[in-house]
Every structure is written in structure tokens, then in C-alpha cells.
Amino acid sequence: MEFNIADMIEAVSDHVPDREALVCGEKRVSYRDLDRRATKLAHYLQTKGVSNGDNVGLYMYNCIEYLEAVLACFKIRAVPININYRYIDEELRYIFDNADLVACIYHRQFTPYIRDISDTFVRSLAFVSVDDGSDEPIECIEADEFECALGAQSDTRDFSPRSENDLFILYTGGTTGNPKGVIWTHRNLFFAALGGGGHFSAQGICRSPEDIISRIAPQPVNGIALAPLMHGASWWYACIQLLAGNKLVLNHHRSLVGDQVWDICEREKINALQIVGDAMAIPLIDALDQNPGRWKLDSIFSMSSGGAVFSRSKQDAFRKYFPGIRIINSFGSSESGQMGADNGSQKGISSLGNVQRSEFMDVIVVEEDAGVLRHAQPGEHGIFARSGFIPIGYYNDPEKTEKTFVDVEGRRWLLTGDAAQIEGDGSITLFGRGSNCINSGGEKIFPEEVENVLKSHDSVFDALVVGVKDERWGSKVVAVIQPRDGVSVGLDDIQRHCRQYLAGYKVPRSIVVTERLPRSPSGKPDYASAKAIAESS
Structure with missing residues (x-):
């Protein structure tokens, strides 16, 4: 064994084969079944020519198949690529091209989006469609159905040896307009982002890959990942849970609704929650405030947050309902992994x-x-x-x-x-x-990308985009607009225009109309002044 994620998860699966590994809605799989299905998918991908170093896109909502696909890629030393399911048109074209995809596993409802950009593919891709209840015709992109793809494949692990230097690439919005793929080796990712296997053991981090078995607790911790798996924070949490032999529960709903989350927590006897800052904390707290005594949640003892601001006031609000809860407010990024947590001495x-x-x-x-x-x-x-x-x-x-x-x-x-x-x-x-990047609920938004779309509107002469403090989302996107002479602009019209070109979370939530935008004599934007205008309005 090496510090390779597939090697270590296989070892965990062999040690606790009958434990529940994944739960998503009505679907459940044990560690034995997770490994078996991922092995079959890995063999299928090999029949499609996917091999060491090839990039495979994952274009799905939260589902068990998402993690089966990740593990399948790792088994054959391929590289899973997270695709933001909110991307459309040019954003989707960019990541399919930039990531050099050779295959894509996707939810069936996204078939039209793939079909619409297929004319720009520079290579032939293998597509695997995961059933989501929709009836989109997958034949138009020559996709195979996920379960059919697995059906005829072997569940024997007859793969070539792997390396701790195998790659994982995590795409992030970062602070530039186009997403960037952060290249990790398995070893560095394991120690920087996944805690080195020591999250649930007094023995601390693993000194050798074989140590992962001794880090498995006698009783599993039931943890729920509330963010989409396409985000690094949730993907890392998922791997931490699986490497520890714990039960990972996914939020199968397409948005975060407090009542639905607490229903899942009660049913699955959740011990630990993973959230992304105040944007998730607020609806969870609101649901508790509005429904006193509705749920039995005494199994919860831990809550962790990363990727966005988790304010002290929201932490205190949770402590009111969960006295003695362990709250971990982590710092880090797609590039850094986990860089520690606030020690309480802010x-x-x-x-x-x-x-x-x-x-x-x-x-x-x-x-x-x-x-x-x-x-x-x-x-x-x-x-x-x-x-x-x-x-x-x-x-x-x-x-x-x-x-x-x-x-x-x-x-x-x-x-x-x-x-x-x-x-x-x-x-x-x-x-x-320290830059002008806007972090709204864990999503990173580059102002110039939104500005270019705004300025393509017939009524907009000039525009700057800033982030303004928002209780739930941390920051919300606000457009400061200078309209063309003699015309007016309205929020509804601006939003409709932006949604044709941008993912929904990038669309301005508010607009402020001004006679003249603040710019320097050279034409460079004065974001500080624009933000002051937005805040004063």
C-alpha cells in the first residue's frame, strides 16, 4: 500500500464490509457494495479507453453514484474532475475544454446542456448517464446508462499498482473569471485536506498507509455533508468519513431547507454536521427557532464549517440548541486544504x-x-x-x-x-x-465576469460589481450601474439578462443606479468607491 486514496478505502472496505458507507435519500450502500460497484465502474471505464492520468468529468447533484465514480477513477489511476452543475453554455464549454475530459458521468437532466456544447468538443468523449427521474433522450450524445454500464463488468480487483503520486484535480472558481484546476497528489491531499487519517483517533495521523485500519473507530460516526459534492469542502469531508469507516449521509435535496435537513438528521441519528458558513447556518437555525421541540437531535455532538464565514453569533445560536457541541470553524481553500481552525481567541x-x-x-x-x-x-x-x-x-x-x-x-x-x-x-x-473576489455562501464570484455580461445589456452604459455584507450569504452580489442616456434599468430585467449567460449564484441580487461610475482617469475601476455607493443605498 501507498498513501493512495483508493488503496486505503479498499483496505477500510475489507475491514468493515458490512458497515453502512453511504446514504442518500432512500439509497444505501455498505462498504462492500461501494467497493464492488466502484470496481465494476472502473472496469467499464477501462473498456472505454480511460486509463492512468485521464480526466473524467463528474456532472451530478449529490448522489451515491458520485462517490462510486470518484473511487472508480482512483482505482484505475484516472482523475475525477468536479463540474459545477450550475454552469451553463460558455462556462460549461470552458471546463470541458480546459480539463481535457475523455469521459463524463452525469445526471440525465443535464443531457441538453451537454448536447448544446458538443459541437466544440475536440475529442470523442464517453458519456455515462445516471438516472434522476427525467426522460431526456441520452441517445443524442451516445451515452450509456450507469446501471447498464456496471451490469456486465467484473467486481474483481485486478488493477495495476497505484502510486501516492497519482493525481486529483479540484476545480475552483478562485479569484479569476474562469475556474482553475488545483492539482493535488494523493499523498499531499491526504495529509493537507483529509487530516492524515487522524480525525477520529487518539493515535493521530497515519505514519504508514496500513495505519488507516487502526484509525477506524469501534462505533462509526454518522456524519452529514450538506454542501454539494462538487465543492472541495464537502468532497473532503466525504473522504474523511469513508477513510474512517464511518457512515456518510448526503443531502439528497437540490437546495438546503432547514426542515428537510433536520428530518434527515433525526432519521439517520446524525452525530456530526458539515456546513459552509452562515449561508447554511441561518436556515438551519431558523428551522429550529420556528419548530421548538419538533425533532429529537440529541445524537448530534459536532459541527464543522469551512469555505465561508461562520460568524460567532451563529455559532452561539447553535450552542443554545446543542449545549456542549464541538464547533470547528476551519480555514483553508481548494489550494491549501485545511489550515487550522479558530482557537477561540479572535x-x-x-x-x-x-x-x-x-x-x-x-x-x-x-x-x-x-x-x-x-x-x-x-x-x-x-x-x-x-x-x-x-x-x-x-x-x-x-x-x-x-x-x-x-x-x-x-x-x-x-x-x-x-x-x-x-x-x-x-x-x-x-x-x-485580499482581492475583489466575492464569496457568497461559499461560491466565489469574479466581478469582471459579471460586469462584462451587464455591459452587454442595451440599457447599460457602464457597470461595476461589488460584494455587500449579507447576514445569510456573507456577501451578496450588487451591481452599480450607469445607464445609457435617456433610458432606465430595472432589477428584474437585469437579472433575466444575466441568467442567459451566468450561473444563478453570479446574478446580481440588487442594483444601484448612479449617474456616473467611479473610475480613475486611466479608466481603472474604483471598487472601494463603488462599494461605498452600494452600501449607502
Whole structure:
């Protein structure tokens, strides 16, 4: 064995074959069945020519088949590629092309979206359609049905040896208009993002791959992942659960409704919840406030959040209903994995929290004028950075890789882009993304992408897009618009226009009309002034 995720999950499956592994709605599979079905799918993909290093798109809502597909790819050393199911048209075209997909496993209802972009495919792709109750004609893209694909395949593990240097690529919106594929090796991902197998064991992280068996608890922890599996935070949580031999429950509903979530938690006797910040916390708390005593939830003892702001007030609201609950407010990103959690000593109302400085966790000062990168001193601001178990870089993007993964005093560091400061006690205070990127409910939105669509509207002369504080979503997208002379613009019309070209979460929630947009004499946008206009309105 190596620190390869497929190797280790196979070992877990052999050790606890009869435990429930996955639950999604009415569907349930044991560890034995998960491994068996993933093995069959892996053999099917091989018949379609998928092999070591090939990229396979996963274009699905939460479902058991999603994780079966991930594991199938890992078994044959292929690379699963997460596709945001909210993407349409040009966004979808981009990721199919940029990721060099050779195959795609998708929910049947997405057939028309794939068909509409198929004229731009530069290679022939193998398609596998997962039943979702829709009746879209999959023959138009020559797709095979998922269950039929598995039917005739062997469930024998006769695959070639794998490596801890096999790849996993996670696509993220990041801080640029197009999504970026973060390239991880299995080993680095295991230790940076998956806790090294030590989340549920007093023995701590694994020293060898075989140690994963000794980290399996006698009684499984029932955990629910509330975010879509297409997001890194949820995918990582899913792998942590499976590597520990626990039961992973998925939210099978297409949106997060508090009542529905608590129904699942009660039915499955959930012990631990994984959320993405206040955007998920608010509807969960509202449901509890509006339905006192409706659910029996005394099995819950842990809640973790990552990927977006999880405010202190929302944490306190949960503690009112779950006294003694363990709340983990993690910091990290698709590029960094888990970079620690707030230790409860939040410094300053504007900070997100604090983590401990270490040999592999620091703040880097970038002196652009002098072309120097150095470690920050106490009291200095800089960029939150990580070394050690970090990604290789960005897929098909050497320029962005060079800017993000840098050499400082002979060691390779990842610059997360988050503003941070070294405190006198050696801790690191985080202040959040230092760019203009908008984080709305865990989704990252690049303002210029939305601006380009806005400016294609006949009534819009100029536009800037900013994030304005929102109780539920952390930030909401607001468009500051300068209309053309003699015409007016309305929110409904602007939203209809944007939805033709953008995923729904990128569409402005509000607009502010102004006579003139703030720009410098050179024409560069003044985002600070635009945000002030938006907030004052």
C-alpha cells in the first residue's frame, strides 16, 4: 500500500464490509457494495479507453453514484474532475475544454446542456448517464446508462499498482473569471485536506498507509455533508468519513431547507454536521427557532464549517440548541486544504479568527517594488501561506501557478491570497480574501465576469460589481450601474439578462443606479468607491 486514496478505502472496505458507507435519500450502500460497484465502474471505464492520468468529468447533484465514480477513477489511476452543475453554455464549454475530459458521468437532466456544447468538443468523449427521474433522450450524445454500464463488468480487483503520486484535480472558481484546476497528489491531499487519517483517533495521523485500519473507530460516526459534492469542502469531508469507516449521509435535496435537513438528521441519528458558513447556518437555525421541540437531535455532538464565514453569533445560536457541541470553524481553500481552525481567541472585529503559526504555516510579505518575498514579523500584515503538503499547481495554467506557488528562502510556499497578520503571541490573525473576489455562501464570484455580461445589456452604459455584507450569504452580489442616456434599468430585467449567460449564484441580487461610475482617469475601476455607493443605498 501507498498513501493512495483508493488503496486505503479498499483496505477500510475489507475491514468493515458490512458497515453502512453511504446514504442518500432512500439509497444505501455498505462498504462492500461501494467497493464492488466502484470496481465494476472502473472496469467499464477501462473498456472505454480511460486509463492512468485521464480526466473524467463528474456532472451530478449529490448522489451515491458520485462517490462510486470518484473511487472508480482512483482505482484505475484516472482523475475525477468536479463540474459545477450550475454552469451553463460558455462556462460549461470552458471546463470541458480546459480539463481535457475523455469521459463524463452525469445526471440525465443535464443531457441538453451537454448536447448544446458538443459541437466544440475536440475529442470523442464517453458519456455515462445516471438516472434522476427525467426522460431526456441520452441517445443524442451516445451515452450509456450507469446501471447498464456496471451490469456486465467484473467486481474483481485486478488493477495495476497505484502510486501516492497519482493525481486529483479540484476545480475552483478562485479569484479569476474562469475556474482553475488545483492539482493535488494523493499523498499531499491526504495529509493537507483529509487530516492524515487522524480525525477520529487518539493515535493521530497515519505514519504508514496500513495505519488507516487502526484509525477506524469501534462505533462509526454518522456524519452529514450538506454542501454539494462538487465543492472541495464537502468532497473532503466525504473522504474523511469513508477513510474512517464511518457512515456518510448526503443531502439528497437540490437546495438546503432547514426542515428537510433536520428530518434527515433525526432519521439517520446524525452525530456530526458539515456546513459552509452562515449561508447554511441561518436556515438551519431558523428551522429550529420556528419548530421548538419538533425533532429529537440529541445524537448530534459536532459541527464543522469551512469555505465561508461562520460568524460567532451563529455559532452561539447553535450552542443554545446543542449545549456542549464541538464547533470547528476551519480555514483553508481548494489550494491549501485545511489550515487550522479558530482557537477561540479572535482578535479584532474585522478578523475571521486565529490559527497557530508553525514551520509550515506563516504569513509572507510580498514587497512587489523590490521583488522580494519574506516572512512577516510580529505586527506585520501579509498573505497567509502554507508549505509542506501543497498542490503541484494549476492545471493548464503555468502563469497562475508561478504567481501562487513561490520560493521563499529556499522553500516552496503557497500564497492563499488571504490577508493576515502575525500577532505578538505568534498566532496568525486572518482577515479574509485580499482581492475583489466575492464569496457568497461559499461560491466565489469574479466581478469582471459579471460586469462584462451587464455591459452587454442595451440599457447599460457602464457597470461595476461589488460584494455587500449579507447576514445569510456573507456577501451578496450588487451591481452599480450607469445607464445609457435617456433610458432606465430595472432589477428584474437585469437579472433575466444575466441568467442567459451566468450561473444563478453570479446574478446580481440588487442594483444601484448612479449617474456616473467611479473610475480613475486611466479608466481603472474604483471598487472601494463603488462599494461605498452600494452600501449607502
